[in-house]
Amino acid sequence: MLRYALKRLGLGIVIVSVAMMMLFAMVYVIPGDPASVALGPRATPQMIEALRARMGLDQPIWMQFLKFYTSAFRGDLGTEVLSGRQVLDVVFEQVPFTLALIAGAISWSVLLGIPLGCIAAVRRGGFVDRVVGILSVAVIALPSFVIAIYSLLIFAVALRWLPAIGAGEPGNLKSQLMALILPSLAVGLGWVGYIARMVRASMLETLEASHIRTARAFGLSDRRITYSYALRIAILPTITLLGVGIGHMLSSSVFAEIVFARPGIGKLVYEAISVRNYPIVTGAVLVTTVFFVVVNVLADIVIGALDPRVRASFD
Amino acid sequence: MSEQALIERRPLTRLGGLGRTLRRIMREPLGALGLSLVVFVVLMALFADVLASYPSTKLSPADRFQPASWQHLLGTDHLGRDLFSRVLHGGRIALAIALGATGASLVIGIVLGLIAGYGPRWLDNLMLLLFDALKSFPTVMLALTLVTLTGPSLTAVVVVVVLVSVPGYARIIRTQTLVLKSAEHVMAARSMGASTARILAVHIMPNVIGPILILASMDIPVVVAIEAGLSFLGLGVRPPMPSWGSILNDGFANIRDSYWIVVAGGLPIVLTTLGFTFLGETLRDVFDPRLRGRG
Numbered sequence: 050m051l052r053y054a055l056k057r058l059g060l061g062i063v064i065v066s067v068a069m070m071m072l073f074a075m076v077y078v079i080p081g082d083p084a085s086v087a088l089g090p091r092a093t094p095q096m097i098e099a100l101r102a103r104m105g106l107d108q109p110i111w112m113q114f115l116k117f118y119t120s121a122f123r124g125d126l127g128t129e130v131l132s133g134r135q136v137l138d139v140v141f142e143q144v145p146f147t148l149a150l151i152a153g154a155i156s157w158s159v160l161l162g163i164p165l166g167c168i169a170a171v172r173r174g175g176f177v178d179r180v181v182g183i184l185s186v187a188v189i190a191l192p193s194f195v196i197a198i199y200s201l202l203i204f205a206v207a208l209r210w211l212p213a214i215g216a217g218e219p220g221n222l223k224s225q226l227m228a229l230i231l232p233s234l235a236v237g238l239g240w241v242g243y244i245a246r247m248v249r250a251s252m253l254e255t256l257e258a259s260h261i262r263t264a265r266a267f268g269l270s271d272r273r274i275t276y277s278y279a280l281r282i283a284i285l286p287t288i289t290l291l292g293v294g295i296g297h298m299l300s301s302s303v304f305a306e307i308v309f310a311r312p313g314i315g316k317l318v319y320e321a322i323s324v325r326n327y328p329i330v331t332g333a334v335l336v337t338t339v340f341f342v343v344v345n346v347l348a349d350i351v352i353g354a355l356d357p358r359v360r361a362s363f364d
Numbered sequence: 365m366s367e368q369a370l371i372e373r374r375p376l377t378r379l380g381g382l383g384r385t386l387r388r389i390m391r392e393p394l395g396a397l398g399l400s401l402v403v404f405v406v407l408m409a410l411f412a413d414v415l416a417s418y419p420s421t422k423l424s425p426a427d428r429f430q431p432a433s434w435q436h437l438l439g440t441d442h443l444g445r446d447l448f449s450r451v452l453h454g455g456r457i458a459l460a461i462a463l464g465a466t467g468a469s470l471v472i473g474i475v476l477g478l479i480a481g482y483g484p485r486w487l488d489n490l491m492l493l494l495f496d497a498l499k500s501f502p503t504v505m506l507a508l509t510l511v512t513l514t515g516p517s518l519t520a521v522v523v524v525v526v527l528v529s530v531p532g533y534a535r536i537i538r539t540q541t542l543v544l545k546s547a548e549h550v551m552a553a554r555s556m557g558a559s560t561a562r563i564l565a566v567h568i569m570p571n572v573i574g575p576i577l578i579l580a581s582m583d584i585p586v587v588v589a590i591e592a593g594l595s596f597l598g599l600g601v602r603p604p605m606p607s608w609g610s611i612l613n614d615g616f617a618n619i620r621d622s623y624w625i626v627v628a629g630g631l632p633i634v635l636t637t638l639g640f641t642f643l644g645e646t647l648r649d650v651f652d653p654r655l656r657g658r659g
Contacts, residue, residue, distance in 0.1 A: 065497075067496075186394075190637045192589035318505065322511070330509055334506070
């Protein structure tokens with residue numbers, strides 16, 4: 050088990066390093082110089098030269114590359130061009146808001162998706178199963194920003210049930226939760242569909258397993274078998290699914306944060322783009338990428354701990 | 365049956381296959397709905413010039429913020445442009461990008477997948493690593509980085525789509541190529557001295573291309589969503605060119621007073637993504653039940 054965990058972790062580190070290399074390459078392959086981009090069209094050549102020197106862009110490529118790597122691994126993503134603050138500090142200020150949003154989205158998808166999947170599996174082929182099936186496909190297909198805008202229109206503008214903007218008053222948990230409902234629904238609704246489908250499929254498979262047949266032979270009630278024996282196993286693939294899902298949720302949270310004017314990493318990047326604050330953009334992208342890879346490694350390790358077959362297939 | 369007869373029968377069975385497939389799709393309620401939506405959206409985009417009574421970029425300040433009426437089926441926006449015309453012309457752009465970007469990703473994905481699967485082991489490992497690293501960027505974050513550097517454009521949208529979808533296609537092609545590499549007919553071709561290019565193009569590709577086409581058709585709504593999403597953020601299609609995403613953006617700025625603008629921008633996105641997804645799900649079940657539950 051330890052060997053598996055270490056291997057998976059090693060692969061994760063390699064993937065992050067390659068992703069960093071790509072990020073670095075993008076800056077070089079793409080025409081356009083970060084310094085002149087940051088200063089805008091009216092900068093004088095002297096100003097650009099000065100900023101290039103400050104950003105270290107006047108050094109040879111391999112030196113910059115080396116510096117980018119070593120400082121990134123020490124947790125130093127450079128300083129913001131205009132204010133001179135540490136990029137990592139600026140990004141981490143926004144992390145809790147985005148994490149709350151994603152936690153909310155996962156809650157929606159688990160709390161709605163798992164029961165729906167179970168009901169569909171138990172009523173296999175029936176009317177409920179079909180309705181859940183079609184709804185799942187539909188919510189998976191709908192882009193999250195459309196859900197965000199329409200839910201804002203319906204629940205915040207027309208009905209006025211929930212706040213339209215912001216993350217709630219600081220220190221007031223109720224207002225923060227109220228402000229979280231719509232954005233997290235927009236991010237999580239598609240995942241309700243994914244999880245319902247996944248739980249339904251794995252539930253159907255589990256219900257055929259021999260230990261379930263045994264439980265049935267012992268005369269346990271269907272309800273007991275489904276919800277306390279089968280569900281425990283059928284729920285496992287959801288962990289992997291959510292691990293992969295975090296990446297998509299990070300993408301959707303950019304839209305949710307912009308539509309609902311919520312603070313967060315997505316909004317930070319979006320605003321950094323409009324003022325051409327390049328270091329913030331790469332810094333935030335790197336942080337989210339590392340976060341995504343770490344979550345996936347953790348999900349794989351948890352699954353490996355629960356299911357020895359996964360460990361074996363990794364060798 | 366002689367070989368000649370087999371060759372002659374081929375086109376016939378293919379045509380018959382198409383008719384049969386269509387019938388099977390229409391038999392499923394979800395498939396029928398999906399196909400109708402797709403046909404509807406495509407026709408609206410194709411005949412945009414005939415159906416739309418106003419030019420999509422014509423400003424008419426006197427008609428600003430008009431709700432839906434017989435003159436303006438979906439109302440007008442903050443510059444007095446007719447939203448129905450903008451939605452139809454935006455559809456052309458959305459579908460053109462979806463087809464173009466998916467096609468480009470398919471070609472690149474297939475070529476890279478064949479190379480990874482048939483090439484030496486080290487190249488295979490290297491490519492898998494690159495694919496995994498590329499997949500580890502959240503899509504929108506990758507798009508935001510690219511667009512910061514290049515500035516918003518149609519090309520940037522296409523590049524984002526290609527970067528995001530190539531790893532998936534290439535991985536599937538690679539896995540199937542690995543299996544076929546040691547198949548009897550490939551061995552036979554190699555022993556008769558066929559070149560690597562010929563083996564890949566004639567003996568392997570036709571056998572691996574089917575499932576990937578179905579997956580690509582299911583990716584069309586995803587691409588439509590990426591284009592609309594980037595345009596909504598102001599990072600895709602540039603104004604005054606109409607795009608469903610930029611209509612949504614215009615509407616979002618005026619959502620409290622003029623709700624019909626976001627309705628006009630979102631509705632075509634909803635219809636298109638649902639239509640293509642329903643159709644794709646049905647196609648997949650009809651063609652290849654093994655792919656069920658993927659994705």
